[in-house]
Amino acid sequence: MSVQTVHKADLIVINGRVLTMDAARPSAEAVAIKDGLIAAVGDRATVEALRGPHTKVIDARGGSVVPGFIEAHMHLFSGAAELAHLQLAGVHGFETLRDAVLAYARSRPDARILVGQGADYTILGAERVTRHHLDAILPDRAFLMAAPDHHTYWANTKALEMADVLHGRELTPGNEIVMGADGLAEGELRENEAFNPVLKLAGEGRVRLGLSTGGERDPMPSAEERDGDRAIMRRGLDWCARHGITSVQNMDGNYYQLELLSEVESEGDLICRVKVPFHYKNFMTLDQLDKASDMDRRYHSEWLSSGLVKLFYDGVLDSWTAVMIEPYADRPDWVGEPLFSPEEFKRIAAEIDRRGLQIAVHSIGDGAVRAVLDGYEAAQKANGKRDSRHRVEHIELTTAADIPRFVDLGVIASMQPPHPPGGMSFPLEPTVSRIGRERWPYAYPTRTLIDAGAHVVFASDWPVAPIDPILGMQAAMLRKPWADDMPDQRVSLQHALAGYTVEGAYAEFMEDKKGRIKPGFFGDLVVLSADIEATAPEDLHEVRPVTTICGGKVTYQA
Numbered sequence: 001m002s003v004q005t006v007h008k009a010d011l012i013v014i015n016g017r018v019l020t021m022d023a024a025r026p027s028a029e030a031v032a033i034k035d036g037l038i039a040a041v042g043d044r045a046t047v048e049a050l051r052g053p054h055t056k057v058i059d060a061r062g063g064s065v066v067p068g069f070i071e072a073h074m075h076l077f078s079g080a081a082e083l084a085h086l087q088l089a090g091v092h093g094f095e096t097l098r099d100a101v102l103a104y105a106r107s108r109p110d111a112r113i114l115v116g117q118g119a120d121y122t123i124l125g126a127e128r129v130t131r132h133h134l135d136a137i138l139p140d141r142a143f144l145m146a147a148p149d150h151h152t153y154w155a156n157t158k159a160l161e162m163a164d165v166l167h168g169r170e171l172t173p174g175n176e177i178v179m180g181a182d183g184l185a186e187g188e189l190r191e192n193e194a195f196n197p198v199l200k201l202a203g204e205g206r207v208r209l210g211l212s213t214g215g216e217r218d219p220m221p222s223a224e225e226r227d228g229d230r231a232i233m234r235r236g237l238d239w240c241a242r243h244g245i246t247s248v249q250n251m252d253g254n255y256y257q258l259e260l261l262s263e264v265e266s267e268g269d270l271i272c273r274v275k276v277p278f279h280y281k282n283f284m285t286l287d288q289l290d291k292a293s294d295m296d297r298r299y300h301s302e303w304l305s306s307g308l309v310k311l312f313y314d315g316v317l318d319s320w321t322a323v324m325i326e327p328y329a330d331r332p333d334w335v336g337e338p339l340f341s342p343e344e345f346k347r348i349a350a351e352i353d354r355r356g357l358q359i360a361v362h363s364i365g366d367g368a369v370r371a372v373l374d375g376y377e378a379a380q381k382a383n384g385k386r387d388s389r390h391r392v393e394h395i396e397l398t399t400a401a402d403i404p405r406f407v408d409l410g411v412i413a414s415m416q417p418p419h420p421p422g423g424m425s426f427p428l429e430p431t432v433s434r435i436g437r438e439r440w441p442y443a444y445p446t447r448t449l450i451d452a453g454a455h456v457v458f459a460s461d462w463p464v465a466p467i468d469p470i471l472g473m474q475a476a477m478l479r480k481p482w483a484d485d486m487p488d489q490r491v492s493l494q495h496a497l498a499g500y501t502v503e504g505a506y507a508e509f510m511e512d513k514k515g516r517i518k519p520g521f522f523g524d525l526v527v528l529s530a531d532i533e534a535t536a537p538e539d540l541h542e543v544r545p546v547t548t549i550c551g552g553k554v555t556y557q558a
């Protein structure tokens with residue numbers, strides 16, 4: 001390289017409407033990247049001055065250029081594997097379901113079990129799905145379908161028989177094989193322990209291990225399986241890049257996933273930065289957190305990192321497994337069963353915090369949110385206040401009293417804009433009836449939390465909802481109240497974008513490196529097909545990523 005080109009940029013983006021998310025310079029026309037970092041942000045002349053003979057030039061054609069999206073809660077491995085499953089999102093009614101299942105079954109004559117995903121709790125209207133419905137569609141081959149939230153699955157009789165759960169099984173609290181009056185399983189399987197035996201038949205157990213047990217494959221997969229698993233990871237990373245995502249915070253994990261991603265990295269194909277947590281389950285003991293500390297020690301690069309412990313405190317509203325303070329509106333004797341007792345959780349939170357690790361807890365009901373905040377408070381009392389940035393995931397319901405605690409305790413609220421019922425991905429029922437009208441004002445309180453001053457990160461929880469951050473931004477901006485007297489939970493474009501950029505970076509302790517287009521920051525950005533500031537929120541879904549750049553390299557080009 002000659003002396004003259006040594007200071008030239010590797011890549012420049014020109015003709016853009018650059019939304020930097022940097023308060024010092026909120027907008028610009030062009031960006032230059034060198035050695036994987038942002039070298040300059042400014043007007044075209046400033047950036048063109050860095051153009052050399054080998055500089056790659058990307059013409060944004062007047063479209064928005066925004067920081068690479070940070071997806072703060074998702075499941076990379078299982079999401080990628082599920083791209084090959086029968087997709088049931090939007091399918092309603094028995095006939096439509098039958099046609100979809102039969103067509104899929106014909107396309108996979110040799111599959112041991114057929115698996116569908118994205119089946120609404122109301123896929124058959126008001127009628128609850130049982131194995132008999134599924135038997136009427138497919139009597140002789142095993143079939144299993146997942147609700148979008150992946151907390152409930154429905155199996156036909158063949159599948160229940162093959163997995164040996166037709167007669168039920170003892171499970172730990174929070175899990176349930178729903179039994180019929182005939183003493184046999186009805187087909188509805190609530191939570192991991194209930195559906196794992198059936199899901200195992202698909203031979204995809206290893207893609208869900210980080211979620212179901214947090215454990216490792218035993219015996220370790222064959223070389224062939226490992227190749228296949230790396231291919232699944234690559235497919236997932238590619239899916240992220242094509243949606244403008246440059247960083248993902250995975251919400252399940254084990255060594256195996258980190259090893260696969262590290263192999264993908266050494267092959268030069270790690271096209272998104274990935275954080276993988278240790279998954280702590282309620283059957284574990286505190287000493288098992290040594291593994292979390294070890295994962296953090298071994299993986300701490302800007303491309304692949306850990307340092308996070310993920311837990312589930314409760315389940316979901318739709319299957320009454322979320323933990324409530326007061327009983328469910330449609331089940332007056334029931335508040336749900338936590339996966340940990342509040343005291344147990346306090347001990348666990350204090351120990352994780354003592355190790356200097358970050359905590360993220362799935363907490364859907366207001367009772368779960370409160371118990372988890374109590375745990376973080378206890379950890380702070382035990383270990384002293386530090387910049388811990390512990391997180392509460394989902395917060396589908398909370399209370400007026402707990403909102404300010406997010407700010408007081410420095411806790412991050414992780415919200416999924418596609419999730420509120422009646423919005424982007426889910427029907428109103430059964431969720432809104434489970435919550436009950438009195439509690440609606442504190443359901444999915446995105447704007448309330450932002451206005452209170454909490455850090456709020458956005459995510460899809462893919463494959464629970466489509467991964468597309470632009471759809472997520474649109475959902476956040478168009479959030480519809482369920483009644484006129486509910487608070488307005490819509491957010492501005494600026495807040496929607498912040499939830500997928502600066503706040504995501506904050507959640508990773510990386511706000512000085514990513515989430516903004518600013519000199520010295522990572523060269524992570526996405527060029528969009530239109531100017532999002534000039535696009536009505538109703539039309540935002542038409543805006544598409546055109547070029548995704550991560551670490552200065554083009555990772556997706558439309």
Ligand SMILES: [Zn+2]
Binds near residue numbers: 073075461
């Ligand atoms: Zn999740």
